[in-house]
Amino acid sequence: MTDAVDPPAERLLHDLGITEPGEIDVEVIACAVGAAVRYCRLAVGDARIVGLGDRAIITVDDRASRVRQRFSVAHELGHWHHHRGQQLICRGAAEQQDGAAGCEREADGYAAGLLMPRFMLEPLVAGVPMSFDLMHQIAATFGVSTMAAALRLADLHPAAFALIVEEADGRRWFRRSSSLNPRWFVRSAASDMSATADRCRLPRANVAFAAPAQQWFLGQGVRDAEAMYAIDRVACGRAVHLVVVK
Ligand SMILES: [Zn+2]
CATH class of the missing domain: 1.10.10 (Arc Repressor Mutant, subunit A)
Incomplete structure (x- = not known):
């Protein structure tokens, strides 16, 4: 880092x-x-x-x-x-x-x-909600991949969110933003992400829905929280799930 x-x-x-x-x-x-x-x-x-x-x-x-x-x-x-x-x-x-x-x-x-230096990126994201649109905008502005932009935003964007990435070979990993409650854990056995996306017919970004945060997180206070969920399919057969705590 x-x-x-x-x-x-x-x-x-x-x-x-x-x-x-x-x-x-x-x-x-x-x-x-x-x-x-x-x-x-x-x-x-x-x-x-x-x-x-x-x-x-x-x-x-x-x-x-x-x-x-x-x-x-x-x-x-x-x-x-x-x-x-x-x-x-x-x-x-x-x-x-x-x-x-x-x-x-x-x-x-x-x-x-x-x-994607902090001194250039932070002014661009100030006051802008975390979303796939923002990831794509940052990727285009800085000439990087959407995945690289997403990971940098996890470091620098002030929102509390998690990225859950499903690789083409089935491996799953996640990255939490620096503002996400450190006592909250991403559910490793969360409801099947792809099935959720398919069920909700979310083939692309810009279609997000709200749901109880405990669908994706475990931890104190999570029951009272809501989250916005969206999915995007980026390069190399990856599916990226974005869960932003409201
Ligand atoms: Zn190297």
């Missing part, structure tokens, strides 16, 4: 005089810290970085989407900042063990801070 105070990615943006989302050019930023970016076919993973002294080459798979390429470059810059000199293979935190997973999360946090 990014540092709580003066995170390094945002400090770099300040140092480079970057103040607008459209100015976050990852190749230029890489060049400023001694890393060249090249695009070609990679047999393993989306990207890698090889460094020698204070110079590095970041190689990114040229078949990936542009938003994925941008995140990959920013992720490798996270390794360049935090893990210089270490041998790492980027496979995503979920597929790594212990220390390596920690490095991957740290690089992802750096990437999120570089591509």
